[in-house]
Amino acid sequence: MKVxxxxxxxxxxxxxxxxxxxxxxxxxxVEGFMVGEIEIDGFDVTDRIIELVRKSKFGIQLKCIFLDxxxxxxxxxxxxxxxxxxTGVPVxxxxxxxxxxxxxxxxxxxxxxxxxxxRRIERAGEVRRVEGLFVQIVGCGEEEAKTFIRASxxxxxxxxxxxxxxxxxxxxxxxESKRF
Amino acid sequence: MKVxxxxxxxxxxxxxxxxxxxxxxxxxxVEGFMVGEIEIDGFDVTDRIIELVRKSKFGIQLKCIFLDxxxxxxxxxxxxxxxxxxTGVPVxxxxxxxxxxxxxxxxxxxxxxxxxxxRRIERAGEVRRVEGLFVQIVGCGEEEAKTFIRASxxxxxxxxxxxxxxxxxxxxxxxESKRF
Numbered sequence: 079m080k081v082x083x084x085x086x087x088x089x090x091x092x093x094x095x096x097x098x099x100x101x102x103x104x105x106x107x108v109e110g111f112m113v114g115e116i117e118i119d120g121f122d123v124t125d126r127i128i129e130l131v132r133k134s135k136f137g138i139q140l141k142c143i144f145l146d147x148x149x150x151x152x153x154x155x156x157x158x159x160x161x162x163x164x165t166g167v168p169v170x171x172x173x174x175x176x177x178x179x180x181x182x183x184x185x186x187x188x189x190x191x192x193x194x195x196x197r198r199i200e201r202a203g204e205v206r207r208v209e210g211l212f213v214q215i216v217g218c219g220e221e222e223a224k225t226f227i228r229a230s231x232x233x234x235x236x237x238x239x240x241x242x243x244x245x246x247x248x249x250x251x252x253x254e255s256k257r258f
Numbered sequence: 259m260k261v262x263x264x265x266x267x268x269x270x271x272x273x274x275x276x277x278x279x280x281x282x283x284x285x286x287x288v289e290g291f292m293v294g295e296i297e298i299d300g301f302d303v304t305d306r307i308i309e310l311v312r313k314s315k316f317g318i319q320l321k322c323i324f325l326d327x328x329x330x331x332x333x334x335x336x337x338x339x340x341x342x343x344x345t346g347v348p349v350x351x352x353x354x355x356x357x358x359x360x361x362x363x364x365x366x367x368x369x370x371x372x373x374x375x376x377r378r379i380e381r382a383g384e385v386r387r388v389e390g391l392f393v394q395i396v397g398c399g400e401e402e403a404k405t406f407i408r409a410s411x412x413x414x415x416x417x418x419x420x421x422x423x424x425x426x427x428x429x430x431x432x433x434e435s436k437r438f
Contacts, residue, residue, distance in 0.1 A: 102435075107412065108288065108421075108422050109435075110425050110429065110434065111426050111428075111434070111435050112429055112433065112435075113433055114433065130433075130434075133433075133434065134434060232287065233287070238288075245288065245289075245290050245291050246291050246426055249291035249292055253293055253294060253313075254290065254291070254292045254310075254313065254315075255282075255289075255291050255292075
């Protein structure tokens with residue numbers, strides 16, 4: 079099979095600082111990383127992701143951008159549709175469990191920009207079960223998303239760029255990865 | 259072959275801040291990361307490495323610690339013998355080229371603790387050619403070191419924990435990995 083390039087984003091945050099970590103893989107082979115900062119409960123994760131992808135030498139050849147959930151650093155909600163439009167790359171939001179929308183709504187209610195945050199979650203489309211994961215897909219079909227997940231995972235269900243971005247983000251905040 | 263656990267350390271530094279990044283692999287499979295800070299041209303890299311290994315859940319099962327060169331963050335020279343003694347794990351210093359000792363001596367001459375820095379480099383022992391790399395080995399034999407390098411590399415010559423630690427350290431400083 080031809081080797082495809084993937085990018086996975088996860089966040090790590092402590093009391094006052096939040097990191098956005100991207101990991102680029104060719105198939106499952108680690109090629110590089112991107113690190114940026116985002117605001118806790120802010121609105122900047124979408125711009126930061128688009129910026130990192132655009133600045134990147136990897137950008138034009140990406141097959142898929144994986145996000146570890148749609149909310150980063152608290153409730154900094156990614157606008158997945160805009161990420162797809164502005165990068166031209168399909169975006170797959172990956173979750174281990176079915177998100178509890180009622181709980182999310184309740185948590186968001188006290189934050190400024192409540193409506194906009196909810197709108198972004200809804201725009202990302204229905205949550206589907208694909209390859210043992212719960213995903214929202216923008217910019218490609220379910221079959222394609224399935225192929226991307228299969229081509230990027232090694233052990234377990236999680237695509238390598240996402241799994242490794244998570245490990246780095248966790249180490250940035252705690253000094254050592256928490257889950258492995 | 260039984261899967262062995264390896265740890266690779268590299269540094270990344272900008273104008274005022276230097277990171278020490280450790281990557282843990284089982285064979286070539288990424289299991290986790292460690293991140294710490296060290297002083298540019300300081301003397302603390304040895305303590306930081308020992309500390310990270312001891313605090314780590316991975317510590318007791320490590321087969322080998324790889325270092326990307328013996329100097330970190332400028333001329334913060336690692337005391338490889340002490341790292342080996344205090345962690346009980348073999349240490350292999352990996353270099354792509356034969357180090358130019360005369361140049362290093364000249365560069366070190368202006369730094370405080372010149373003698374101690376030189377002593378540390380010399381204590382790490384002779385530089386040998388192993389698996390297309392230049393290495394200094396403490397705590398195991400050349401054959402063993404060779405086996406560790408073979409078991410931890412995927413493409414190219416560099417052990418995965420070292421290659422990936424380098425990519426993360428580089429992204430921490432520059433926002434994106436420079437080499438991949």
